[in-house]
Amino acid sequence: MTQRVPARVGDPVEAIETPALVLVLDAFERNLDAMAAAAKAAGLRLRPHAKAHKTPAIAHAQLARGAVGVCCQKTDEALAFIEAGIADVLVTNEVIEPAKLQRLARAARGARIGILVDSLPGVEIASQAASDAGVTLDIYVEVEVGAGRCGVAPGVAGALASHAAAMPGLRFAGLHCYHGGAQHKRTPAERSAAIAGAAEGARAAVASVERAGLACAIVTGAGTGSWPNERDSQVWNELQVGSYVFMDADYARNVPGPADLRFEQSLFVLASIMSLPAADRAVCDAGLKAFAFDSGLPLVHRRAGLTYAKASDEHGTLAVQRGEPPWLGERLWLVPGHCDPTVNLYDWIVGVRADRVETVWPVTARGALG
Amino acid sequence: MTQRVPARVGDPVEAIETPALVLVLDAFERNLDAMAAAAKAAGLRLRPHAKAHKTPAIAHAQLARGAVGVCCQKTDEALAFIEAGIADVLVTNEVIEPAKLQRLARAARGARIGILVDSLPGVEIASQAASDAGVTLDIYVEVEVGAGRCGVAPGVAGALASHAAAMPGLRFAGLHCYHGGAQHKRTPAERSAAIAGAAEGARAAVASVERAGLACAIVTGAGTGSWPNERDSQVWNELQVGSYVFMDADYARNVPGPADLRFEQSLFVLASIMSLPAADRAVCDAGLKAFAFDSGLPLVHRRAGLTYAKASDEHGTLAVQRGEPPWLGERLWLVPGHCDPTVNLYDWIVGVRADRVETVWPVTARGALG
Numbered sequence: 001m002t003q004r005v006p007a008r009v010g011d012p013v014e015a016i017e018t019p020a021l022v023l024v025l026d027a028f029e030r031n032l033d034a035m036a037a038a039a040k041a042a043g044l045r046l047r048p049h050a051k052a053h054k055t056p057a058i059a060h061a062q063l064a065r066g067a068v069g070v071c072c073q074k075t076d077e078a079l080a081f082i083e084a085g086i087a088d089v090l091v092t093n094e095v096i097e098p099a100k101l102q103r104l105a106r107a108a109r110g111a112r113i114g115i116l117v118d119s120l121p122g123v124e125i126a127s128q129a130a131s132d133a134g135v136t137l138d139i140y141v142e143v144e145v146g147a148g149r150c151g152v153a154p155g156v157a158g159a160l161a162s163h164a165a166a167m168p169g170l171r172f173a174g175l176h177c178y179h180g181g182a183q184h185k186r187t188p189a190e191r192s193a194a195i196a197g198a199a200e201g202a203r204a205a206v207a208s209v210e211r212a213g214l215a216c217a218i219v220t221g222a223g224t225g226s227w228p229n230e231r232d233s234q235v236w237n238e239l240q241v242g243s244y245v246f247m248d249a250d251y252a253r254n255v256p257g258p259a260d261l262r263f264e265q266s267l268f269v270l271a272s273i274m275s276l277p278a279a280d281r282a283v284c285d286a287g288l289k290a291f292a293f294d295s296g297l298p299l300v301h302r303r304a305g306l307t308y309a310k311a312s313d314e315h316g317t318l319a320v321q322r323g324e325p326p327w328l329g330e331r332l333w334l335v336p337g338h339c340d341p342t343v344n345l346y347d348w349i350v351g352v353r354a355d356r357v358e359t360v361w362p363v364t365a366r367g368a369l370g
Numbered sequence: 371m372t373q374r375v376p377a378r379v380g381d382p383v384e385a386i387e388t389p390a391l392v393l394v395l396d397a398f399e400r401n402l403d404a405m406a407a408a409a410k411a412a413g414l415r416l417r418p419h420a421k422a423h424k425t426p427a428i429a430h431a432q433l434a435r436g437a438v439g440v441c442c443q444k445t446d447e448a449l450a451f452i453e454a455g456i457a458d459v460l461v462t463n464e465v466i467e468p469a470k471l472q473r474l475a476r477a478a479r480g481a482r483i484g485i486l487v488d489s490l491p492g493v494e495i496a497s498q499a500a501s502d503a504g505v506t507l508d509i510y511v512e513v514e515v516g517a518g519r520c521g522v523a524p525g526v527a528g529a530l531a532s533h534a535a536a537m538p539g540l541r542f543a544g545l546h547c548y549h550g551g552a553q554h555k556r557t558p559a560e561r562s563a564a565i566a567g568a569a570e571g572a573r574a575a576v577a578s579v580e581r582a583g584l585a586c587a588i589v590t591g592a593g594t595g596s597w598p599n600e601r602d603s604q605v606w607n608e609l610q611v612g613s614y615v616f617m618d619a620d621y622a623r624n625v626p627g628p629a630d631l632r633f634e635q636s637l638f639v640l641a642s643i644m645s646l647p648a649a650d651r652a653v654c655d656a657g658l659k660a661f662a663f664d665s666g667l668p669l670v671h672r673r674a675g676l677t678y679a680k681a682s683d684e685h686g687t688l689a690v691q692r693g694e695p696p697w698l699g700e701r702l703w704l705v706p707g708h709c710d711p712t713v714n715l716y717d718w719i720v721g722v723r724a725d726r727v728e729t730v731w732p733v734t735a736r737g738a739l740g
Contacts (some may be wrong), residue, residue: 001717002371003446003737017469019739025407051683073684093684094644094653111502118645123700142440148687150653180682186471188587274464275488275520283464283520288711290739294663294681312550313421313662313710314463315444315519328468340683341658345716347371347737367373367736369389369660369715 002362003128003347004006011357018272018331019286020192021346021363025353027266028245029061034261035244036065047071047090047220049242050341054365055349056084058245069112071220071240075100076368082111084364090114090140090220091238092176094122099369101126105133105169108290114138118175123164130169139164140175140220141209145201146179146194154204158212165214173178176207177202178240183225184250184295188257193228202235225251228260248339250295268301269334269342273326282318282326286334287311292341299339301333308334372732373717381727388642388701389656391716395723397434398635399431404631405614408436412601414419417441417460417590419612422710424735425719428615439482441581441610444739445470452481453600454734458532460484460510460590462546462610464520464548471499471739475507477538484508486546488522493534500539508543509534509591511579515571516549516564524574535584544588545579547572547606553595554620554665565599572605595621598630618661618709620665639669639712640720641686643696652688652696656704657681661710673704678704 004019016022018281030310039046050061050070059070059081069088072078078089088111095115104113108130117139130137141160144151152160159174165172182194202219209216220238222230224247230236243251246267256262271286288311290296298308299318305323306315320326335353336342343349344366351359376390386392387528411414418432429440429451439458442448448459458481465471465485472658478500487493487509500507509529514521522530527545535542552564572589579586590608592600594617600606601711613621616637626632641656661668668678669684675693678686686704688694706712713719714736721729 001732001734001736004740006740015740017467093655096644097387097642118647119698144647148651149682149687150647154646179694184392272467274466277514277520277522279490281518285463286739288664289709289714289737292658292663294658312519318521328489338658343658345737346739362371366371367659367715369656369716370374370376370387 005348005360007350007359007360008359009359010092013352013355013357016270016357018270019290020270021343021349022270023349023351024266024268024357025068025351025369031245031263031266032061032065034263035241036144037098038261039239040066040343042269044231045238047240049092049240050081050365051077052242052343053245054363054368055179055342055361056086056364057361059084062237071143074103074368074370077365078113079103079107080365082107082195090368092116092178094118094142096122096125098125098129101129102133103154105129105135108133108135108137112138114140114173116140116142117160117164117366118142118150120163123160123167123170123200127167127169134231135243136169136171139170140174140176142176142199143205145177145183145198145274150182154201155208157205158208158214161214172214174220175202175205176220177236179204180223183223184254186253187255192225192229195226195233197231199235206235224263225254233252243339246339249299249335250297252335265301265335267335267336267339269298271332271334273328273330273332276326276328278318282306282320283317284318284332285314287315288313290345291336292338292345294341295338298336301335303332304309324329375730376719377720377727377730379727379729381429383722383725384729386640386720386727388640388658390640391713391719392638392640393719393721393722394636394638395728397634401615401633401636402431402435404633405611408631409609413583414601414606415608417608417610419462419610420451420735421447422612423615424713424738425731426451426732426734427731428456428457429450429456441690443476444738444740446740447478447735448483449473450735452477453464458482460508460602462486462548464488464512466492466495468495468499471496475499475503475505478503478505478507482508484543486510486512487530487534488512490530490533493530493537493540497537497539506539506541509540510544510546510588512546513571513575515547517551519550525578526573527575528584531579531584532582544586544590545572545575546590547575548610550593553593553598554624556623558627562599562722565596565603568606569603569605578644593658594633595624598627611711615729616709618665618704619669619707622705627735635705637706637709638670639706641681641702641704642701643698643700646698650690652676652690654688654702655684657685658683661706662708662715664711665708668706669706671705674704676702678729
């Protein structure tokens with residue numbers, strides 16, 4: 001089902017067929033460098049989240065800048081990165097289907113693999129799979145620290161960690177404390193308050209683990225919207241930032257803190273206007289199958305007078321407001337509302353620099369739902 | 371980037387790995403049969419929209435029941451069906467990129483291919499590509515009949531048709547009159563009023579074409595939500611229904627007319643609960659990358675006491691209300707909010723009958739954005 005490449009290396013940007021997922025490599029690399037330098041300066045491990053990009057070439061660029069490994073969210077996503085040579089992957093999710101655990105355990109013969117647990121059965125089934133394969137899986141206890149999703153209460157983290165540490169095939173590696181909702185709070189004060197609450201939970205979980213007589217080597221979490229807060233808390237020692245490589249329209253709505261890094265928008269959907277049915281309306285070739293819409297509509301980048309107003313399956317309807325009229329075939333650079341699920345719609349990322357296609361990367365883990 | 375199959379033919383349904391896109395074949399075939407019989411009874415051509423399923427095996431099942439061909443929405447989607455042996459494809463969209471028109475024109479050496487136009491440049495560029503390839507493309511003039519998207523005003527349809535008819539490599543085939551918004555109006559009266567307006571526009575466009583001295587062989591349009599209205603109007607003679615094969619949560623919110631066919635929900639996302647962090651909350655393994663959310667949240671099918679409440683990238687958070695408590699590993703049948711863009715997230719459709727996997731179909735045109 002892999003679709004044709006929308007461009008060839010060396011092509012001018014104007015020759016990219018639309019819609020295409022286009023990465024501005026200069027901005028992307030500045031984002032990579034800035035985050036790597038910030039993590040290093042803070043003495044924190046950087047384990048970027050590969051669910052954002054699903055692209056081994058990007059993971060390798062992150063590792064080359066000092067990342068300790070990557071996070072994945074799904075078993076088959078993790079396997080795609082391991083097959084591409086990434087030797088240290090943390091699946092930031094509960095995995096309880098035996099078939100999936102067996103695949104992960106087999107892969108752990110050649111890579112370091114971690115998973116999350118938030119239940120006793122989750123520990124048992126992981127131990128069984130690891131023992132059967134003769135490997136050791138790293139186990140992170142997921143702690144509920146405000147996200148309202150998975151995870152145990154902080155006070156029971158120690159008990160679950162002890163259980164995991166005692167089971168064959170498992171190694172207790174640390175705590176996963178992630179508060180995703182904090183990423184998208186708009187003001188620094190709101191994000192700071194949310195992560196202060198999460199830090200309190202994380203500290204209590206660490207204490208619970210230590211009371212159980214275990215060392216808590218890693219406390220992992222954080223994301224692009226809030227990582228300065230996790231950094232400053234002194235609780236986390238590993239950052240899982242993912243979206244910083246691309247950014248999106250939703251992150252752009254966050255008001256940055258005064259000292260926050262400003263990551264650049266590097267990811268775009270390149271679209272073409274293919275219908276001009278009325279003076280106040282233009283229609284482009286990128287709709288519901290070209291963007292994820294959970295975080296709002298795409299934004300038209302640096303082109304005054306056009307607003308992406310409505311999506312149908314394969315059309316994007318633009319309101320024409322003022323200024324230079326759009327023209328048939330005009331190409332638009334659109335900023336996705338939410339980068340992660342938008343990337344998941346594409347087979348290829350077209351990397352451009354100086355108006356040329358420099359690379360076309362396969363989005364190898366696209367669609368890796370299992 | 372094709373992902374592994376989530377099941378094998380002959381597997382019991384319980385062995386399907388989640389998340390998976392599952393088709394209940396009995397319901398699906400009843401939908402196919404009912405629509406084919408209704409179109410035949412009305413003396414209408416049936417050209418189902420393949421953007422809904424993107425799956426050649428389903429297109430062949432539609433043709434076997436009398437469909438004249440399929441609609442596609444994108445060039446590469448059309449090519450995927452042509453390569454799979456579908457010999458008559460109408461691209462219900464403007465195509466203006468020369469590279470795409472060249473691909474379509476080359477494919478027209480072995481298949482009948484139609485495209486839409488709503489501009490003079492659209493006609494010129496299609497003529498050039500068809501002439502260069504030594505083929506004839508069918509040209510349908512798209513008429514704006516209420517959708518507020520692409521298309522010319524009814525009164526100028528004749529002029530554009532005449533222009534197309536006079537150009538080398540093109541054959542004027544008819545009019546495309548589609549009012550997508552009418553599909554999702556909730557009451558029969560609202561849908562009837564919307565299609566009455568569309569029919570008025572379509573009639574005016576036919577008159578414009580006939581005044582230009584051309585025959586208007588085909589008036590094509592309609593969709594699953596409104597086709598009885600198009601049928602009864604006596605204006606359309608070809609139906610483009612797509613979603614009827616699957617249905618979804620949004621169509622289920624339509625109040626059917628007294629004599630309307632009731633298509634059955636045949637398409638589901640099979641998911642698993644992998645975390646039970648609180649008495650009022652369960653978390654499953656299907657989130658923003660497993661469903662399209664433009665038409666609302668998925669519905670939990672025939673399982674009281676659970677509601678799909680919130681999605682993050684790879685998690686679906688369920689509210690637990692009452693009744694039987696959920697259990698770790700429990701499998702949920704979820705009805706997508708919007709079938710078309712949900713199908714586009716999957717590489718495989720798992721067809722089941724009598725609790726067994728009967729077939730696993732590749733979603734060949736998944737991701738065919740170009």
